[in-house]
């Protein structure tokens with residue numbers, strides 16, 4: 001699949017099942033991530049795989065985070081949180097390890113990790129796998145970050161849920177790009 005086709009036909013897939021990418025294919029996805037643009041060659045991205053029974057342990061980490069942030073969370077709410085990582089056979093946590101740098105602010109390090117995440121989604125789609133980029137409260141929780149060996153100032157840019165689509169995804173209509181042409185200060189014209 002050529003790149004333009006991959007970009008035009010990629011759509012998030014929420015309903016995922018086995019098999020997940022593994023072996024050489026999985027390595028290709030990670031290499032696609034590591035090929036992202038990266039100011040200062042800081043290699044800020046961190047890729048952490050969660051699969052098999054570790055997904056249940058991640059569910060416990062998610063539920064503990066919810067119990068901390070919402071002490072009045074009910075048992076069904078905690079159970080829903082606990083089950084979230086079971087929505088796909090593989091979760092690829094994409095994080096940015098953020099360092100103080102004189103030329104590369106934190107946002108650029110996080111953007112590089114975001115570009116890595118998108119590269120991975122496209123590579124997964126091109127290899128015939130389904131994927132969905134998710135975040136939610138756990139992404140911003142210091143306890144969840146710590147469970148992955150990340151510092152509070154690091155960023156979880158996404159939990160990429162990966163596997164095989166249960167059903168073929170319908171083509172998704174995409175919005176027309178909103179672009180303007182700039183001719184000078186204050187002079188923006190529609191294309």
Ligand SMILES: Cc1cc2nc3c(=O)[nH]c(=O)nc-3n(C[C@H](O)[C@H](O)[C@H](O)COP(=O)(O)O)c2cc1C
Nearest residue numbers: 010011012013114132133134135136137157158172
């Ligand atoms: C940074 C980021 C975080 C996201 N987090 C969630 C999420 O937690 N839950 C969710 O349902 N969709 C989330 N999405 C949106 C989906 O990944 C997806 O992009 C959206 O459903 C539109 O589908 P599409 O990718 O086919 O355009 C997130 C997207 C991005 C870029």
